[in-house]
Amino acid sequence: MNYIDEFRNPEVAAQFVRLIAGQGRTLAAQGLRVHIMEVCGSHTMAIGRYGIRQLLPENVELISGPGCPVCVTDPGYIDTAIALAGRGAIIATFGDMIRVPGSDSDLTACRSAGGDVRVCYSPSAAVELAQSHPDREVVFLAIGFETTIAPVVSIVGEALSAEVRNLSLLTAFKLVPPALSALLADTEIKIDAFLCPAHVSAIIGSRAYEPYAAKYHVPCVIAGFEPLDILYGVHGILGQVLKNEARVENQYARVVRPEGNPLAQARIAKYLDPVDAVWRGIGVIPASGLGLKPAFAAYDSEKKFGLPVRPGRQHAGCRCGDVIKGKLRPTACALFAKVCTPDHPVGPCMVSAEGTCAAYFKYNLPDERQGGVK
Ligand code: SF4
Numbered sequence: 001m002n003y004i005d006e007f008r009n010p011e012v013a014a015q016f017v018r019l020i021a022g023q024g025r026t027l028a029a030q031g032l033r034v035h036i037m038e039v040c041g042s043h044t045m046a047i048g049r050y051g052i053r054q055l056l057p058e059n060v061e062l063i064s065g066p067g068c069p070v071c072v073t074d075p076g077y078i079d080t081a082i083a084l085a086g087r088g089a090i091i092a093t094f095g096d097m098i099r100v101p102g103s104d105s106d107l108t109a110c111r112s113a114g115g116d117v118r119v120c121y122s123p124s125a126a127v128e129l130a131q132s133h134p135d136r137e138v139v140f141l142a143i144g145f146e147t148t149i150a151p152v153v154s155i156v157g158e159a160l161s162a163e164v165r166n167l168s169l170l171t172a173f174k175l176v177p178p179a180l181s182a183l184l185a186d187t188e189i190k191i192d193a194f195l196c197p198a199h200v201s202a203i204i205g206s207r208a209y210e211p212y213a214a215k216y217h218v219p220c221v222i223a224g225f226e227p228l229d230i231l232y233g234v235h236g237i238l239g240q241v242l243k244n245e246a247r248v249e250n251q252y253a254r255v256v257r258p259e260g261n262p263l264a265q266a267r268i269a270k271y272l273d274p275v276d277a278v279w280r281g282i283g284v285i286p287a288s289g290l291g292l293k294p295a296f297a298a299y300d301s302e303k304k305f306g307l308p309v310r311p312g313r314q315h316a317g318c319r320c321g322d323v324i325k326g327k328l329r330p331t332a333c334a335l336f337a338k339v340c341t342p343d344h345p346v347g348p349c350m351v352s353a354e355g356t357c358a359a360y361f362k363y364n365l366p367d368e369r370q371g372g373v374k
Contacts, residue, residue, distance in 0.1 A: 006228075007227065007228045007229060008226060013228060016231035017231065020055075020057065020235050023057075023060075023235065023242060024056070024058070024059055026242060027059055027060070028057070028059050032059065032241070033059045034192045034237070035192045035193075036061065036062050036191075036192065036193045036194070036195055036234065037062075037063045037064070037065040037193070038195040039067045039176060039195065039197050040067035040196075040197030040200065041068035041071070041352065041353075041355065042067075042197075042198070042354055043223070043225065044067070044068075045353070045354060045359050046225045047062055047230060047359075050230070052227060055231075060234065062195075062234075063326040065183065065325075066183070066281075066324045067197055068324075068349070068352050068354040069143050069148075070143070070351060070354070071320065071324055071348045071354070071355050072179075072282070072324060073097075073100065073143055073172050073280060073348065074278045074309070075101060075102045075103045075313060075314050076102075076278070077309050078097075078101065078107065079102040079103050079310070080307055080308075080310075081097075081107060081110075081141055082102055082105060082107065083307060084139050085107075085110050085117060086115065087305065088136070088137070089116070089138065090129060090133060090138045091107065091110075091139050091141065092120045092126040092129055092141070093107065093118070093140070094119070094121075096353065097143070098111070098117060098119065099345060099351045100348045101314070101345070101347065101348065101351075103312035103313040103314075123151055124155060126138060126140040126155060126167060127164055129167075130159065130164045130166050131164055137168070137304075139167075139168055139169075140152075140155065140168070140170070142169040142172070143171075143172045143173065143174075144173060144174070145173075145197075146176060146200045146203040146204050147197075147199040149173050149203075149264075150263075150264040150265075150267040150268050152169075153173075153268065153271045153292075155167070155169070156169065156292070156296055156299045157270075159299060168299050168300060168301040168305075169292065169300065170302065171272075171289075171290070171291055171292060171300070171301075173289055173290040174277055175277075175287075175289065176197060177204070178285050179282070179288055181212060181285075182279075182282060183282075184212065184216045189326055189327055191218065193218050193237040194212075194218060194219070195221055195233050195237065196209055196220050196248075197222075198223060198224050198229075198252050201260070202252075202255050202257075202260065203260050203265065204260045205256065205257055205260025205261075206222055206256055206260075209248045210248050213248050218246055219236075219240035219241060219245065219247060219249070220246075220247070220249070221236045222252045222256055223236075224251075224254070229251065233251055236251055268290065271292060271296055272290035272292060273291060273292075274287040274289070275287070275289045275291040276289065280314065280324060281320055281321020281322065281324040281325055282321070282325060314347065317334060317335050317346070318333070319335075320347035320348060320349045323347075323356050323357060329360070330361075331360060336357060336360070342358055342361060
């Protein structure tokens, strides 16, 4: 049995499913229904891929959260990138972003209309692009959660060392813990516990969730992406709910440390300061983003071009905002699988490889609970 098979063992999975079913029955006897938000888009995809939602008791519900960086990027950010392409800049980006809708258009249409939009497979490729086009400005679309922020922002250091001055970053970095706080403060969203993201937690550490678990009395369990990780995580959450506990439990200890990754944290702190950030569908969350420090203003696209990102508009029928907040299942959006498909996405949740709508489409997830383990 190889390393991955260990975490996909069907017999162990069946045991977990039976244990969780028992927990579900105990909760049902107390009239309890448990709403667990999986924060991370990779969890959403894994849950769809392995059919985990359908394995849970009827009174244990998994709700997908805001854990896809592409999905939470405001349309106004795309509008600004298109405007910069209109000023002659080369827009360098990871692939998902070129299909994300702005207020009126997207970067694919911008490219078709003559804009110079290029897909990069690593942040360093943007530095190379700037070096190979010294007479052009290169703008790198720097989005992401804590997982990817350190390697992305490190290109500022690379550019400084190589004396590359025609590169800048259009930043929309997001931080997960403040978003959890905003969701918990919204009384219209029912969240009893968090299945915390694995990779983000590897950077920020398990301790980062302790204030939220204590303040809002929600169990927070960090789990990996394999099916046994997720089932173990759900089992841990239900165990806490049954004991009326609200602790941070690190079930992904093979990767996540209590203190996180100090090297990545130091890299982030070197280049970036906390800023208020706009989240698609949620709005402004104080100190939930990171922007370049004033010392690196020469590499900050908004400052360099005097073109600040302003909030944009999403498609009138798109319910991505509600999907991102966990208020709506994708199948309840009137456009789902009719007008909006992965080939013709209307909103970012259908574009991204980690988007909730894309997961529901790809894995044909049910509208309503279809039985499940009682
Ligand atoms: S199905 Fe499409 S239009 Fe509806 S919320 Fe999802 S991405 Fe937006």
